[in-house]
Amino acid sequence: MRAAVLYAPVPAGTSYTTARPLVIEELDRPKPRAGELGVEITYSSLCHSDLSVVDGSRVRPLPMALGHEAVGRVAAVGPGVMDVSVGDHVVLVFVPSCGKCRACRAGRPALCHRAAEVNGTGDLLHGEALLRSRTGERINHHLGVSAFADYAVVARESAVVIDDDVPDTTAAMFGCAVLTGMGTVLNTAALTPGQSVAVFGLGAVGLSAVMAAAIGGAAAVIAVDPNEAKHQLARDCGATAVGTPDDAPRLIADLTGDGVDIAVEAVGSAGVIASCLDFLTRGGAVVSVGLPNPSAELTVPALQFAGAGKRLLGSYMGDAVPERDLPLYLGWWREGRLPVELLHTDTRPLAEINEGLDALAAGHVVRRLFRA
Incomplete structure (x- = not known):
């Protein structure tokens, strides 16, 4: 071999x-x-x-x-x-x-x-x-x-x-990218229709998270990446708004008023995790699915959690149950939705x-x- x-x-x-x-x-x-x-x-x-x-x-x-x-x-x-x-x-x-x-x-x-x-x-x-x-x-x-x-x-x-x-x-591409990105939104964050989602990082996992948000009925799907060559691809995957990190505050304010319900960090950056917390509405959740360097440390204002009910969740392989989730996702693919x-x-x-x-x-x- x-x-x-x-x-x-x-x-x-x-x-x-x-x-x-x-x-x-x-x-x-x-x-x-x-x-x-x-x-x-x-x-x-x-x-x-x-x-x-x-x-x-x-x-x-x-x-x-x-x-x-x-x-x-x-x-x-x-x-x-x-x-x-x-x-x-x-x-x-x-x-x-x-x-x-x-x-x-x-x-x-x-x-x-x-x-x-x-x-x-x-x-x-x-x-x-x-x-x-x-x-x-x-x-x-x-x-x-x-x-x-x-x-x-x-x-x-x-x-x-x-x-x-x-x-x-x-x-x-289903064994990692799709299972992880889809599961981050649907399993870990447990998206409900009408919520708003921002995805930071538009690699294969982040773009799969964008698809999951669109399939799950999110009212707004905001995709963020400094690489503008990926922006049209994010739109094709179901994003309702796309921009660079500099655009993110304006996009989120315009589309949600006071912050998103779910922010997906698919970059692998402690700094992006911290900024995602700032973009949440009260009671919102940041889901970290990127892989930061093991030496990276996170420092955030502790009062955001008890004071504003915000949550920071980790997602490994999208909390997937592969034997359950893969047939479901393949069904959506056959229907042209994924x-x-x-x-x-x-x-x-x-x-x-x-x-x-x-x-x-x-x-x-x-x-x-x-x-x-």
Whole structure:
């Protein structure tokens, strides 16, 4: 099998095209164990979470085969897996919930304790890492998926079977961007029709949040990003007003009077989280779904919470229940209400993965897909 492996982080601001931190390597092709699947990857998708591992802001055990958002076909079924067959069409998700821990029992599988543990160590839900270099060196799995490859062994719990009518170039974006952005608004913030929503940061997750707000019946959907090249795309996704951060105070005042009900922070910036609190109406909620640098700290006036009833919520994978949410979202896609194809910037061969890192860091792409 072929996979893109990271051996050492490369600081942000470096030319990844020149430094080539991701190395396409031939690895031994593992067989699935009990509770696991072997999946032939057709398309994978590059996300800022991948970039944050490459630049070292998200520390992961190295070497690691990166990538966590993909679609493919089941090629092998491990012992004990009875509900999936060879040839099934699957979307891969990056939290393989155990079903037994406190979070899973509470109906919040995105916060699975066991998944957080094995994702942090580079292992799989049902056992230690399987990937090995041709010299026998352990290669860690990225979030239980390692999608920048032509093949992956994943836990059964990392795969959601979908119908064959969904094009792979569309399905590839559902496992992270769509689940996370949609769930941030519909699950974590629990949008009700008529509320107002502002989304800060128009990457694939932020644009998915814009789509969720439009589908959920928001009275105003305000999309904010300094990159004006993304503004028309936000309108196409359902935003009723679009602007730069400098425009945000005026837009929010004009459309809501006293602030939005929900502000989604999809930038990964402590400063943006703080400004989002200022843009809320009384009783409103900021939902932080971006990934700030681990060293970033947040300082805000404490009286905003008890004094104005404001809330600050965290959202991991959009508080998704993948087996429940993916079929729902795919239904909206079939009805033409969820134009996920708008997120797809282009498709390149896996050999160009390092060039893709540069394009993503520069804001030139929303979702670039890679052919295995």
